[in-house]
Amino acid sequence: MNRAVFSILAIFALFAVVTMPQAVQASEGTVHPAQQSWHFDGFAGTYDRGALQRGYKIYREVCSACHSMKRVHFRNLEALGYDESQIKTIASGYNVIDGPNDEGDMYERPARPSDAFPSPFPNKNAAKFANGGAAPPDLSLITKARHDGPNYVFGLLTGYEEPPHGETLNDGQHWNKYFPGHKLAMAPPLSDDQVAYEDGMPQTVEQYARDVVQFLTWAADPYMEERKRTGLKTLIFLLVLAGVMYAVKRRIWADQH
């Protein structure tokens, strides 16, 4: 095979292997979620700003009653397309504990863009106590912390079912097709028409789940787009370099035969 063609194919093959999604591993007791197609998939995939804003709304109005997102700061919302004054307004709708002041007391003040999202419970024990013994995990990195995160969280939010015959649930447990062991201490958090969308998107559990998953994926990987752009530039650079090297090689060896 022509060497230049071979080098180019080799670079492509290497790139494909590096960016290929992790092979799905089968393990006992878990049902693999269906693979959704996401706007952020693939090596040129980006976040859909509209979906991120709707997803943030779902987090704010539903999930944040139980789940913290300690690693996200209000100013990070700029990436969703909000400007500085919108972010100030969003932040000032929350109170955070600050201090101690000069007298040694902690005090409440309205949140600022530099503050992290406030947590719904003061500590883990309070979170456990309020949720029948199971603390709702922080959602900042959840799509990375679970295998096949985005598809799993989407499956979880849409995967509530009646328990199969012969299975019993304790108080506060709910049967979920995709939760390992199936007995989940989170009641179905979403229902149709629960959150109002202003952009005309369907107000269904499925759409809410799709949007909040996109928001959570952004939160766990806010630099994905930048990384992919760099990857693409590197690939183009390597291809051009391969072409130049080939031309140089032909010139150098031109008189040798």
Ligand code: HEC
């Ligand atoms: C009323 C409280 C409550 C609300 C509201 C709530 N959750 Fe949960 N969530 C929980 C609890 C409690 C758990 C822990 C369940 C367990 O371990 O059995 C949990 C667990 C989870 C998990 C982790 C499952 C796992 O694999 O460990 C995810 C993901 C999750 N919730 C996402 C969400 C999202 C997204 C929303 C908003 C749409 C939401 N939750 C709303 C209480 C809540």
